[in-house]
Amino acid sequence: MLPSIVRVVADLVLPVSCAACGAPARSLCDACSTDLLAQLVRFGGPTWVTPDPEPAGWPGCVAVTAYEGVARTLVATFKDDDRRDARAVLAPLLAAAVAGVLSGPGPDGAVHDTPTALVPAPTSRAARRRRGRDSLAELTRAATELLPDPVPVARVLAQSRRVSDQAGLGAAARMTNLAGAVTVRRAHRGHLAGLRCLLVDDVVTTGATLVECARALGQEGAVVIGAVAVCATQRRARRPAADGARPPETSGSSRPRLNVGGELAA
Numbered sequence: 001m002l003p004s005i006v007r008v009v010a011d012l013v014l015p016v017s018c019a020a021c022g023a024p025a026r027s028l029c030d031a032c033s034t035d036l037l038a039q040l041v042r043f044g045g046p047t048w049v050t051p052d053p054e055p056a057g058w059p060g061c062v063a064v065t066a067y068e069g070v071a072r073t074l075v076a077t078f079k080d081d082d083r084r085d086a087r088a089v090l091a092p093l094l095a096a097a098v099a100g101v102l103s104g105p106g107p108d109g110a111v112h113d114t115p116t117a118l119v120p121a122p123t124s125r126a127a128r129r130r131r132g133r134d135s136l137a138e139l140t141r142a143a144t145e146l147l148p149d150p151v152p153v154a155r156v157l158a159q160s161r162r163v164s165d166q167a168g169l170g171a172a173a174r175m176t177n178l179a180g181a182v183t184v185r186r187a188h189r190g191h192l193a194g195l196r197c198l199l200v201d202d203v204v205t206t207g208a209t210l211v212e213c214a215r216a217l218g219q220e221g222a223v224v225i226g227a228v229a230v231c232a233t234q235r236r237a238r239r240p241a242a243d244g245a246r247p248p249e250t251s252g253s254s255r256p257r258l259n260v261g262g263e264l265a266a
């Protein structure tokens with residue numbers, strides 16, 4: 001009797017299945033760990049990614065892996081299956097993306113100073129209620145604690161209205177769906193001028209969410225220096241340009257890039 005109770009309690013506290021494939025393991029099994037590492041290597045390290053088509057107002061974003069395989073499943077199980085233990089794997093990936101922004105010039109040639117705040121994209125009220133938590137804010141807090149100089153997490157954004165599920169929508173439809181849908185929380189309005197923000201999302205697809213977040217922050221006078229994400233369904237990716245190295249040619253990449261606030265104009 002007692003051992004079975006202990007087992008049940010232990011199962012609740014310590015997951016006994018891999019968060020990615022369900023095999024008996026703690027958090028992430030050996031095979032999935034290997035797959036994830038291979039996935040990270042294939043992506044080539046923290047990389048500036050640009051959705052295609054590039055949305056107007058795109059703030060620039062560093063991601064660390066393609067949205068596929070183990071990484072994709074981990075993001076989903078962390079968010080929707082309450083596998084909070086997946087945070088131990090995802091947080092270092094997000095921290096690596098932040099380090100990627102700070103490590104060198106972005107595609108526009110701008111070198112980014114340390115942001116004064118990490119701003120997670122808002123989770124819809126419905127999703128928060130369903131999950132009982134704000135998983136992205138939770139992940140962002142875990143990631144910043146891994147940085148040599150932790151950056152404060154500012155949960156200042158909220159969805160101002162209900163939006164349709166983005167899944168299945170194309171780039172233009174997503175943009176329309178999200179236009180004006182993000183706002184700065186009332187308590188923070190009038191207090192964000194000059195704040196140097198790095199936006200955070202778990203997955204970047206069309207870029208519509210990050211653009212909308214950057215717009216809302218820019219309206220309050222905050223300076224969005226870029227964004228980070230764990231995964232990108234990237235179609236055009238560029239390594240942060242090394243000294244003297246030219247990034248690969250991509251259509252439209254020669255024009256200067258204006259970040260919200262205009263501070264990082266090339």
Ligand SMILES: [Zn+2]
Nearest residue numbers: 018021029032
């Ligand atoms: Zn596994």
